[in-house]
Structures are given as C-alpha cells and as structure tokens.
Amino acid sequence: MIVDLRSDTITRPTPEMYEAMMTAELGDDVLGDEPTVTKLEQLAAEKMGKEAGVFVPSGTMANQIAVKTWISPGDAVILEEECHIQFYESGSIAAHAGALTWTLPSARGVMDPKRVADRYVPGSIHSPTTKLLCVENTHNRAGGSIIPMEVMRDYRNVCDDKGMKMHVDGARLFNASVALGVSAAEIAKYSDSITFCLSKGLSCPVGSVLCGDADFIGRARYVRKRLGGAMRQSGILAACGIYALDNMVERLADDHRRAYEFAGHVAELDAFDVDMDGLQTNMVMVNTPTPASDWSARLGDLGVRCMAVAPRRLRFVFHREIGDAQLIHAKSAMSECARGVHETSNR
C-alpha cells in the first residue's frame, strides 16, 4: 500500500466529478460565454459573500492577479515572512507585480496586528506607498494553522485605518471554515479580495477562484488575460469545482480527525516531536532528531510518502484519498521507523 501524505493537491477527481465533466455544458470563456465557468464563479462568490469571482488555473496565479490588480510597480505590500506568496511563488510578486515587500515574523502564521500597523508607511517623495496587506488562512508553512477571527477583524481595522486593501490567500480557507464551524463568508468578510483552491482538499484536478467586488474582478480579468490565464472550454474543470463546493466541503472534517489521530500516535513515539498546538486542520508537522530527508526516505521504503519541509521537519497532509486503512498503515510505519532509531541507539 502506498500512503501519499505529501499534499492534499494529489487528490484525483471522484467518479461524480468525471460524470460532471462529461455532462458539463461548454462554451468559450475567453469569448465570455462559458456557462459552467460562469456558474462556478457565481457560486464561489456567493460562498465568499462577495459580488463576483474569476476562475483561474492555480492558487499562485490567483494571488499574483490579486497583488497586480491592487498595486502599481514600486508600491509596498505587507506580508508574513514565510507565506506562500513570498516563499513559494517563484519570486513572481517581484517579477510580475513589481512589489516591494515588507515581511513580518509571526507566531504560527499569525502576524501581530500592531506590528502590521507599525509597518505601514505612507507614500512620500522618499517612501513607497503601502497599498496592501496579504494574509494566509490557513497558513501552509506554519502547518495549516488558522488565523483567529478576532485577528482577522484587527487586520481589517488596521487596513481601514491606514487605507490599505486586504487580500486573503485562502488556499485552504474551507479547512479553516470547517474547523472553526463558521461559514467561509464569515471569514471572507474581512477581506477585499480572497482566493481559495479547488485543487487541494476539495479534490478537483485544477483551479482556484478569486473573489471580490465587481470592479476588482473586472480588473482582475484583464490581468488574468495578460498573464495567459484565460481559458476556453474551462467549464470542463469548473464542473468539478461546482460539484466540490456542493459536496466536498463538509468532509474536510474527516481529514482533520485523521490528522489528529495520526499526530496523537506520533507524539507518543520517543523519536519524534509533534507540534500539537500548531495542529489545527489537516497538516501534521513532525520534528525529527536527525535530517528529515533520511526519515522521509525510510518512510518511503515503508510505503508512506511525506515531505521534508525544513532540515529537521516532515510534513504529513491528510486528504480524501487517506481513509482509515491508510491511516493505520501510516501509524504503523511511524512506529517501525521509531523502533529503528531505538535499536540503533541501543547498539
């Protein structure tokens, strides 16, 4: 058995999604008449409590479009120092948007709102204008941690006070929504723009939706076209997105439950140190006593795939293709690895 815990992005479409793709009504979205894409965009906007949405090929492109739409080259953006936009988007915030980034440290992805306010610099003949705050919820490198609702509200207040816009990278927003037991719109209401991925825990093959007010989305469509992200019969993909928004959100709670069970098991093994406070959704971060790459290789031999995200840190992500049988297999592989260490140290 191969248990692939590298990422929730590996989830493949369900039989129902294949059916939805087969039967989707298609048009040409670049020409503006793709009925299934339009339906997905409206549904997504409704879920986010926003006026409009635009379907894009990836979460990375959604973020890049948002930043590029909100700022002009040379403007400043405040973001958390290990956020996806800064860390994992191939430098595109600099290359495409021409942003100057003010990065802030955080506690598990949560920047102190006061430090955000202090970092704001009004434009002058000397200084760049700080136009945008980006917030990641849930936070990927912090291990799927949630930005508390009161902090989201504080960020909103800082942005209103300073005249900044707020973009939320909600690649896994629905994980936060399900874990907190609040609607996605309840979280999204603090943002000016928000994006979420269909291609992660929601199991779609491709795609993200960027949402905001109608004027912003109109301008975002232009930027999407400029970046080459406008697609033709993309209703074939949007059909999966509609299915996912209707059927795949509630089940994220199962991924969270299995992540907690796995983490609880690993925490009992002497070899590892698990960040239990950081465990809030579907990711488990495990610190290893020796290089993480050695552990991931050993786990690979035992049929468990994970990712070394730092020199001594492994990441395990739970998703739809990990059922209880896979969970049991992963737990016993961790036990076997830990026993290996024990035997070595006794020798």
Ligand SMILES: *Cc1c(COP(=O)(O)O)cnc(C)c1O
């Ligand atoms: C996965 C992810 C994205 C976008 O990923 P794509 O692979 O480009 O779809 C953006 N932000 C966060 C926080 C992510 O985890």
